[in-house]
Amino acid sequence: MYAPDFAYYRADSVAEIGRLLRAHPGAKLLAGGHSLIPLLKLRLAAPSALIDIGRVAELKGIGVADGRVRIGALTTHAEIAASADVAQHAPALAAAAGVIGDPAVRNRGTVGGNVAHADPASDLPTVLVALGASFAVATDDGERTIAAGDFFQGMMATALGEHDIVTAIDVPARPGGQGQAYEKFSHPASRYAVIGVAAAVERQGDAVGSVAVALGGLVPAAVRAGSVEQALSGQAPTAEAVAAAAAEVSNDLGDDLIGDIYASAEYRRAMAPVCVKRALTAALHPAPASPPPSSGGSGSGSGSSWWPWS
Numbered sequence: 204m205y206a207p208d209f210a211y212y213r214a215d216s217v218a219e220i221g222r223l224l225r226a227h228p229g230a231k232l233l234a235g236g237h238s239l240i241p242l243l244k245l246r247l248a249a250p251s252a253l254i255d256i257g258r259v260a261e262l263k264g265i266g267v268a269d270g271r272v273r274i275g276a277l278t279t280h281a282e283i284a285a286s287a288d289v290a291q292h293a294p295a296l297a298a299a300a301g302v303i304g305d306p307a308v309r310n311r312g313t314v315g316g317n318v319a320h321a322d323p324a325s326d327l328p329t330v331l332v333a334l335g336a337s338f339a340v341a342t343d344d345g346e347r348t349i350a351a352g353d354f355f356q357g358m359m360a361t362a363l364g365e366h367d368i369v370t371a372i373d374v375p376a377r378p379g380g381q382g383q384a385y386e387k388f389s390h391p392a393s394r395y396a397v398i399g400v401a402a403a404v405e406r407q408g409d410a411v412g413s414v415a416v417a418l419g420g421l422v423p424a425a426v427r428a429g430s431v432e433q434a435l436s437g438q439a440p441t442a443e444a445v446a447a448a449a450a451e452v453s454n455d456l457g458d459d460l461i462g463d464i465y466a467s468a469e470y471r472r473a474m475a476p477v478c479v480k481r482a483l484t485a486a487l488h489p490a491p492a493s494p495p496p497s498s499g500g501s502g503s504g505s506g507s508s509w510w511p512w513s
């Protein structure tokens with residue numbers, strides 16, 4: 204099916220995106236187009252105008268400073284997966300970006316588009332919620348920061364206002380000794396996550412210290428699994444303790460479980476503890492780090508000074 208007619212504008216800066224958004228009510232930003240274009244072609248969206256942000260250089264790249272990794276909104280999934288900085292400081296994010304869709308999707312799709320689209324079957328929201336990331340947003344009034352836990356508000360619903368632009372994602376660099384993992388149970392055809400679980404676990408002596416677990420694909424928006432976290436923290440890191448904590452996930456799912464053509468709600472409920480257990484086990488026993496395939500031209504570099512830190 205063809206997309207409905209729309210006007211097309213191309214922006215060269217964040218300021219120009221803001222001007223175009225105010226001048227064209229109902230316009231949509233076009234980043235990688237891998238979620239928006241299918242919606243247009245299915246006629247599930249019919250914006251009057253598209254504002255192409257794909258050439259806005261200030262929205263691209265990866266940098267590390269002040270204990271966090273800052274990733275420009277236009278950075279592609281492939282660039283994140285290939286970044287040595289992301290692999291070192293937020294390995295669960297690198298792992299999740301590397302299992303998104305297929306190479307074409309990873310080379311076009313962007314982190315900003317992925318979070319703004321807020322599909323519960325997406326991979327990055329789950330990891331960003333678990334890792335306590337925050338989003339830098341340019342607004343009519345300047346800038347604000349939104350915590351990932353407050354950003355995702357429901358099925359394809361976010362805290363973004365009509366004129367808001369995600370400019371960057373800030374991910375805290377993991378503390379020494381923290382293990383991270385992303386476990387994806389993907390649909391074999393679409394590759395989207397039927398269930399995605401991100402885990403970040405610290406050890407404290409012989410016991411488990413802080414635990415963060417987030418769930419994707421199960422309920423309308425990525426959420427923390429508080430019952431699982433509480434059950435594992437302070438326990439000895441045994442297989443039995445992990446299995447018992449994973450079983451607690453049923454208390455974190457509520458009544459809003461997703462059931463769709465890919466998997467029924469009952470199937471998701473039965474599989475959730477399995478995926479949580481795998482994610483926790485992998486986070487507690489991380490494989491030795493292997494170098495990413497290449498820098499992917501992301502402009503990454505530890506402590507690089509190019510990024511306009513605010």
Ligand SMILES: Cc1cc2nc3c(=O)[nH]c(=O)nc-3n(C[C@H](O)[C@H](O)[C@H](O)COP(=O)(O)OP(=O)(O)OC[C@H]3O[C@@H](n4cnc5c(N)ncnc54)[C@H](O)[C@@H]3O)c2cc1C
Nearest residue numbers: 232234235236237238239304312313315316319325326369
């Ligand atoms: C075949 C296929 C398989 C896929 N598999 C997966 C998968 O396994 N896992 C997964 O997570 N995703 C998957 N995706 C989705 C893919 O990751 C998309 O690229 C991503 O969700 C959207 O990013 P985009 O840059 O393409 O955004 P676009 O499609 O350009 O935009 C998506 C939405 O975000 C808004 N937007 C874009 N950038 C910004 C910004 N900076 N600020 C505010 N709003 C913005 C747009 O206006 C639009 O509403 C798949 C897509 C396809 C086509």
